[in-house]
Amino acid sequence: MATKSDGPLDAAPRVVWYNDPLWRGRFFQALTLLAVIAVAWTIVHNTAVNLERRNIAQGFGFLSTTAGFDVAQAAIDFPKDASYGRAILVGLVNTVIVAVSGVIFATIFGFLVGIGRLSHNFVISRLATAYVELLRNIPLLLQIFFWYFAVLGVLPAPRQSLEPIGGWVFINNRGLYLPEFHFGAFAGWGIVGGLVFGLVVSWVIRRWARIRQAETGAQFPSGWVSLGLIAGLPLALFAASGFDLSLVAPRKSTFNLAGGIQVIPELIALVLALSTYTASFIAEVVRAGILAVSHGQTEAARSLGLSHGHTLRLVVIPQAMRVIIPPLTNQYLNLTKNSSLAVAIAYPDLVSVGGIVLNQSGQAIEVIVIWMAIYLGTSVATALIMNVYNQRMAIVER
Amino acid sequence: MKTKFLAATFGVLMGTTATAALAGTLDDVKNKGFVQCGVSQGLPGFSQPDSAGNWAGLDVDFCRSIASAIFNDPTKVKFTPLSAKERFTALQSGEIDVLSRNTTWTMSRDTKMGKFAGVMYYDGQGFMVRKSLGITSAKQLGGASVCTNTGTTTELNLADWFRSNKLDYKVVSFEKSEEVVKAYDAGRCDVLTTDASGLYAERLKLTKPDEHIVLPEIISKEPLGPMVRQGDDAWFNVVKWTYFALLNAEEMGVTKANAEETLAKTENPDIKRFLGKDGSFGVDIGLTNAWAFQIVKNMGNYGELFEKNIGTTSPLKISRGVNALWTKGGLQYAPPVR
Ligand SMILES: N[C@@H](CCC(=O)N[C@@H](CS)C(=O)NCC(=O)O)C(=O)O
Numbered sequence: 001m002a003t004k005s006d007g008p009l010d011a012a013p014r015v016v017w018y019n020d021p022l023w024r025g026r027f028f029q030a031l032t033l034l035a036v037i038a039v040a041w042t043i044v045h046n047t048a049v050n051l052e053r054r055n056i057a058q059g060f061g062f063l064s065t066t067a068g069f070d071v072a073q074a075a076i077d078f079p080k081d082a083s084y085g086r087a088i089l090v091g092l093v094n095t096v097i098v099a100v101s102g103v104i105f106a107t108i109f110g111f112l113v114g115i116g117r118l119s120h121n122f123v124i125s126r127l128a129t130a131y132v133e134l135l136r137n138i139p140l141l142l143q144i145f146f147w148y149f150a151v152l153g154v155l156p157a158p159r160q161s162l163e164p165i166g167g168w169v170f171i172n173n174r175g176l177y178l179p180e181f182h183f184g185a186f187a188g189w190g191i192v193g194g195l196v197f198g199l200v201v202s203w204v205i206r207r208w209a210r211i212r213q214a215e216t217g218a219q220f221p222s223g224w225v226s227l228g229l230i231a232g233l234p235l236a237l238f239a240a241s242g243f244d245l246s247l248v249a250p251r252k253s254t255f256n257l258a259g260g261i262q263v264i265p266e267l268i269a270l271v272l273a274l275s276t277y278t279a280s281f282i283a284e285v286v287r288a289g290i291l292a293v294s295h296g297q298t299e300a301a302r303s304l305g306l307s308h309g310h311t312l313r314l315v316v317i318p319q320a321m322r323v324i325i326p327p328l329t330n331q332y333l334n335l336t337k338n339s340s341l342a343v344a345i346a347y348p349d350l351v352s353v354g355g356i357v358l359n360q361s362g363q364a365i366e367v368i369v370i371w372m373a374i375y376l377g378t379s380v381a382t383a384l385i386m387n388v389y390n391q392r393m394a395i396v397e398r
Numbered sequence: 399m400k401t402k403f404l405a406a407t408f409g410v411l412m413g414t415t416a417t418a419a420l421a422g423t424l425d426d427v428k429n430k431g432f433v434q435c436g437v438s439q440g441l442p443g444f445s446q447p448d449s450a451g452n453w454a455g456l457d458v459d460f461c462r463s464i465a466s467a468i469f470n471d472p473t474k475v476k477f478t479p480l481s482a483k484e485r486f487t488a489l490q491s492g493e494i495d496v497l498s499r500n501t502t503w504t505m506s507r508d509t510k511m512g513k514f515a516g517v518m519y520y521d522g523q524g525f526m527v528r529k530s531l532g533i534t535s536a537k538q539l540g541g542a543s544v545c546t547n548t549g550t551t552t553e554l555n556l557a558d559w560f561r562s563n564k565l566d567y568k569v570v571s572f573e574k575s576e577e578v579v580k581a582y583d584a585g586r587c588d589v590l591t592t593d594a595s596g597l598y599a600e601r602l603k604l605t606k607p608d609e610h611i612v613l614p615e616i617i618s619k620e621p622l623g624p625m626v627r628q629g630d631d632a633w634f635n636v637v638k639w640t641y642f643a644l645l646n647a648e649e650m651g652v653t654k655a656n657a658e659e660t661l662a663k664t665e666n667p668d669i670k671r672f673l674g675k676d677g678s679f680g681v682d683i684g685l686t687n688a689w690a691f692q693i694v695k696n697m698g699n700y701g702e703l704f705e706k707n708i709g710t711t712s713p714l715k716i717s718r719g720v721n722a723l724w725t726k727g728g729l730q731y732a733p734p735v736r
Contacts, residue, residue, distance in 0.1 A: 068554045068557060068558070069548075069553045069554055069557055069569075069571075070553070070556070070557045070567075070569040071569070072568065072569055072570055072571065080557070080561055149580075149584065152581070152584045152585065152586055153584060157585055173584070173585045173586060174543060174568075174586070253541050254538075254540070254541055254542075255539075255541045255542040255543060255588045256541055256542070256543055256568065256588075258541060264570075265586070266570075343573055344573075344577070345572075345577070346570050346571055346572045346577070346581070348571075352548070352573070355483050355548065355549065355573065356483070356548045356549055356553075356571075358483075358487075359482070359483045359486065359487075359548070359549035360549065360554070362486060362506070362507075362510050362511045364487050364490075
């Protein structure tokens with residue numbers, strides 16, 4: 001017999017290569033690949049030539065030319081001679097501001113309403129149902145307009161501002177004005193340093209407590225200790241500085257209020273609309289997640305002697321979270337993408353500012369490429385973070 | 399993945415439309431039988447649909463004049479309403495044949511985004527405020543919130559002007575004028591700024607137009623005119639000479655009412671060339687020799703269009719000012735037909 005025997009093919013009678021299924025397969029795969037490359041190349045080349053001929057695309061050099069327009073809200077420095085690139089960055093930061101605050105509020109509202117729908121209290125559960133049905137069935141753009149014009153329509157002009165905290169906080173149709181905080185050097189660094197130190201130490205303590213509990217069963221109130229450290233340390237250092245903080249209140253001037261921090265009504269309306277709208281979807285996700293944990297689990301936990309709180313915290317919620325997180329991620333991504341409706345109410349987000357750059361510079365394709373890259377990037381980043389979290393929440397199989 | 403997909407679809411689209419455009423816009427227009435005209439989304443006096451949904455205004459009438467020159471039929475136009483932000487992309491991508499949308503002639507637009515064929519209206523940027531503020535000059539606007547449109551020369555001039563006058567301001571810029579006006583009306587801003595003609599037009603849309611005044615300062619030059627794609631001389635000629643025809647007609651005293659009679663009786667050599675009784679000027683630009691006659695007979699001359707749409711007898715009540723003919727001390731001037 002032959003000395004080497006690699007597989008069934010060896011046993012087959014010798015055939016010409018083009019009748020050999022292996023080679024034939026490779027041949028056609030290569031052919032397909034070539035065809036795909038050829039088509040792709042033609043398309044890309046054709047586009048590039050056409051774009052150039054029409055003066056539409058010329059590369060990314062324009063990003064460093066002076067923008068020449070102003071932006072309503074710039075969280076990073078936006079000097080008068082800032083470039084187009086800087087303007088896009090300002091837009092991106094504004095998108096992040098909306099997305100992050102929207103996600104936080106949507107999560108809070110969503111969990112409250114979702115749990116509310118499962119409440120045994122008839123009024124609460126009906127109210128929660130009504131909320132969900134109402135908000136998720138009205139187009140988001142309408143809700144944004146509603147909030148925006150409701151906010152603008154109801155609030156007084158700057159000179160007649162509402163002052164919930166007299167002289168410090170002002171509300172008017174130009175937005176919400178808060179005092180500016182100026183910490184002294186020691187107080188400022190003390191608070192930041194205390195916070196970081198508190199976080200690190202709490203993390204170490206929690207690890208130690210968990211290991212000790214696994215070994216000896218003894219519990220340690222690490223939650224309270226962490227809270228004490230994280231909140232207490234910065235506070236103590238702040239106190240040690242003699243509460244070295246000066247507040248600069250907004251003042252009324254001819255037109256607007258001067259000084260202080262202004263939260264523009266466009267941002268308020270957008271965050272309100274996005275978070276209440278998305279909350280209606282999150283509520284359903286949460287409800288489904290909780291209902292997915294079978295009642296037997298609760299009963300088993302209670303019969304083991306776990307308290308109501310422990311049952312929820314250690315048995316029900318971890319299992320519900322496994323069901324909740326994937327669709328919740330989707331909702332976060334939706335919220336981020338929906339934030340581009342900002343353009344309708346003059347909130348200078350990435351799409352809105354990018355659109356101005358596109359128009360003023362005439363570089364349509366470049367700006368569209370930047371938009372897509374950034375949205376793809378943020379979506380992938382959100383998905384990654386949520387995946388990591390999801391993995392940690394998944395059942396550990398032993 | 400998404401990027402590639404878009405590039406691919408875009409590529410296919412561009413691939414096909416590119417060949418079509420290369421045939422020349424004039425031939426395209428003749429083949430499809432109408433002019434695709436980009437206009438605003440609603441600016442009284444310039445381009446706005448009336449209650450029956452028919453577009454009306456100076457910019458609209460300009461497109462109808464082009465259609466009259468080509469087809470002898472002012473209705474052979476289709477309108478595409480565009481926001482300030484969308485307009486140049488629409489022109490460059492071939493979605494429209496001509497952009498007639500109170501667009502300011504600037505160097506970068508004229509060299510990078512298209513070609514301007516003339517100036518339908520010499521304008522400048524102004525400010526509008528509430529009378530109740532008691533303000534009389536733009537120099538008093540330090541610290542104000544200003545509502546404006548994105549994608550316009552307006553937002554650029556605004557930044558420049560406040561900067562060079564060392565005044566602070568807060569900008570609130572919307573994509574659609576409708577929203578700019580709504581926000582200003584709702585008190586979101588102290589000031590509304592745009593082309594002065596636009597201010598008079600937008601004021602009509604406010605709940606109480608009489609409670610607002612336009613400040614005396616004009617802070618920029620805004621020559622507003624029609625725009626075409628670059629690299630298409632034949633089409634550029636048709637659009638440019640349609641504009642000149644409107645001006646020449648006014649200068650020669652040819653009107654919608656007397657066009658027919660003038661054509662029959664005139665002995666004036668200028669008018670004979672203009673109306674196509676002499677020479678082959680129309681045929682030479684790819685039209686018929688009656689091209690200018692068709693414009694005037696169907697639409698009237700520049701002065702008539704001005705009066706009807708934005709003049710002192712219209713709701714906008716704008717006087718000719720610098721937009722008078724050069725013979726009357728204005729800037730409107732057309733080269734001769736020769
Ligand atoms: N002339 C300026 C501004 C043109 C502009 O868009 N003006 C606004 C405000 S008057 C407008 O036309 N709005 C009407 C609309 O968008 O429908 C430019 O070309 O950039």
